[in-house]
Amino acid sequence: MIGFLTLLQKEILRFWKVGFQTVAAPVVTALLYLLIFSHVLEDHVRIYDNVPYTAFLVPGLVMMSILQNAFANSSSSLIQSKVTGSVVFMLLAPISYRAFWAAYVGAAALRGLLVGLGVFLVTLGFTGARLEAPLWILVFAVLGGAVLGTLGVIAGIWSDKFDQLAAFQNFLIMPLTFLSGVFYSIHSLPPFWQQVSHWNPVFYMIDGFRYGFFALSDVSPWQSLAVVGVCFVLLAAVTLELLRRGYKLRM
Amino acid sequence: MVPALRIAGVTKRFGTTRALAGIDLEVAQGEFFGLLGPNGAGKTTLISALAGLVRPDSGRLEVMGHDVQADYRQARLKLGVVPQELVFDPFFSVRQTLRIQSGYYGIRRNDDWIDEILANLDLAGKAEANMRSLSGGMKRRVLVAQALVHKPPVIVLDEPTAGVDVELRQGLWRFIRRLNGEGHSIVLTTHYLEEAETQCGRIAMMKAGRIVALDSTGNLLRRFGDGTTNLEDAFMRVMKEAA
Numbered sequence A: 001m002i003g004f005l006t007l008l009q010k011e012i013l014r015f016w017k018v019g020f021q022t023v024a025a026p027v028v029t030a031l032l033y034l035l036i037f038s039h040v041l042e043d044h045v046r047i048y049d050n051v052p053y054t055a056f057l058v059p060g061l062v063m064m065s066i067l068q069n070a071f072a073n074s075s076s077s078l079i080q081s082k083v084t085g086s087v088v089f090m091l092l093a094p095i096s097y098r099a100f101w102a103a104y105v106g107a108a109a110l111r112g113l114l115v116g117l118g119v120f121l122v123t124l125g126f127t128g129a130r131l132e133a134p135l136w137i138l139v140f141a142v143l144g145g146a147v148l149g150t151l152g153v154i155a156g157i158w159s160d161k162f163d164q165l166a167a168f169q170n171f172l173i174m175p176l177t178f179l180s181g182v183f184y185s186i187h188s189l190p191p192f193w194q195q196v197s198h199w200n201p202v203f204y205m206i207d208g209f210r211y212g213f214f215a216l217s218d219v220s221p222w223q224s225l226a227v228v229g230v231c232f233v234l235l236a237a238v239t240l241e242l243l244r245r246g247y248k249l250r251m
Numbered sequence B: 001m002v003p004a005l006r007i008a009g010v011t012k013r014f015g016t017t018r019a020l021a022g023i024d025l026e027v028a029q030g031e032f033f034g035l036l037g038p039n040g041a042g043k044t045t046l047i048s049a050l051a052g053l054v055r056p057d058s059g060r061l062e063v064m065g066h067d068v069q070a071d072y073r074q075a076r077l078k079l080g081v082v083p084q085e086l087v088f089d090p091f092f093s094v095r096q097t098l099r100i101q102s103g104y105y106g107i108r109r110n111d112d113w114i115d116e117i118l119a120n121l122d123l124a125g126k127a128e129a130n131m132r133s134l135s136g137g138m139k140r141r142v143l144v145a146q147a148l149v150h151k152p153p154v155i156v157l158d159e160p161t162a163g164v165d166v167e168l169r170q171g172l173w174r175f176i177r178r179l180n181g182e183g184h185s186i187v188l189t190t191h192y193l194e195e196a197e198t199q200c201g202r203i204a205m206m207k208a209g210r211i212v213a214l215d216s217t218g219n220l221l222r223r224f225g226d227g228t229t230n231l232e233d234a235f236m237r238v239m240k241e242a243a
């Protein structure tokens, strides 16, 4: 237990020490998206009748920030310790592979949640907050952070170099998060792209998360919870099996 | 008494390279043991297998009677390894590094022991320095310190003196000898054979993944010399005969 807590604490310290880059900068990025999109689209796009576009956009941006930063945290931390070789200090220690996974995912989700909270607080100045079902907000925030944190562990273990990790980020994480209804409701898409979006798990994370704010969503939050929950269980199982075998960590 | 290390029938291939071609070795508790051999002989691979960093293709390895795979927690608690590569986490200071390493081994408040290690390794003045700012020799000594945070009964040092200057080397050996005197078993690899000759009670010489000589240091010198030889001459003869 102390081993797990130490690793968790180390992973938190690692991003907190450079909090300007890892927490403040992503909040600013999200704010820029908000300024640009709301300025351009506020008077032209209305997705739900009594929800202004800017208000609609905020939960999407918050969730996108949570997801991208959770992924960035576990993946970059792991590849850094692999490239510098300092991963050996964790591998020499009597830390179980489950504790290893839990610590990386815990720290990743925490960074995601901190960035998400930052984005939410900053955007409060632009739109009032509506919090119709706060429990759903919390559930999807934590679960989304954990899913992407786990995916980050897989990416960090699998990548041998930083550019492989960048490819993972650019060709999987970015498209999944952008093509998920952050900026729009998928009902405004042509039928084909609507179908495609329904295969994107991130769509359910954002849709369920948004339900917590407005009690409005494209699909039922229970359905979203089921999809995201199954994703989490599957990815966690894959990651734990990779770690148990020592894939790319123990020769 | 259970041996500090028990290694039986261990083989390991990397692609077509036979890094370990069947290693059998026992090291008793309290020994100061030397593992010598040219580059590529398999010393680091053997140490990595003991530490669970490398999974052998066949054979068994035990640390203080604990199988390094089946009973990995106990085996790792009993073992402290100084890696050959000069690795460090650039995010932390020396003290943070050692506190974190203690935590990995389940030890929360360890500052008394950490301070003692730092003093003995001549690092007390660098406790709060960032790892990045240290010289190579200092980083090497932090690696030694990291291997000792949990007071392991078995300490394995893979070329601990590479890049460390003469004076500090003496200090390092004094500390290691003290630990050995207190009952810790020591296994070391080094390319400085005079170092092995003065420190080690028993020596294994490896070549191409095999142990080609295994005896007390005195016996090796007698067997392969004429009374005036040093370990270097004995080593050269063993290597030639094993070719």
Ligand SMILES: Nc1ncnc2c1ncn2[C@@H]1O[C@H](COP(=O)(O)OP(=O)(O)O)[C@@H](O)[C@H]1O
Binding pocket: A251, B014, B017, B018, B019, B037, B038, B039, B040, B041, B042, B043, B044, B045, B046
């Ligand atoms: N991770 C690895 N991948 C491929 N080959 C390796 C790996 N580690 C070691 N080897 C090879 O195994 C052999 C033994 O290496 P090593 O154990 O490092 O020797 P030593 O420590 O005695 O110099 C060498 O031929 C080396 O190239």
Ligand SMILES: [Mg+2]
Binding pocket: B043, B044, B045, B084, B158
């Ligand atoms: Mg070596």
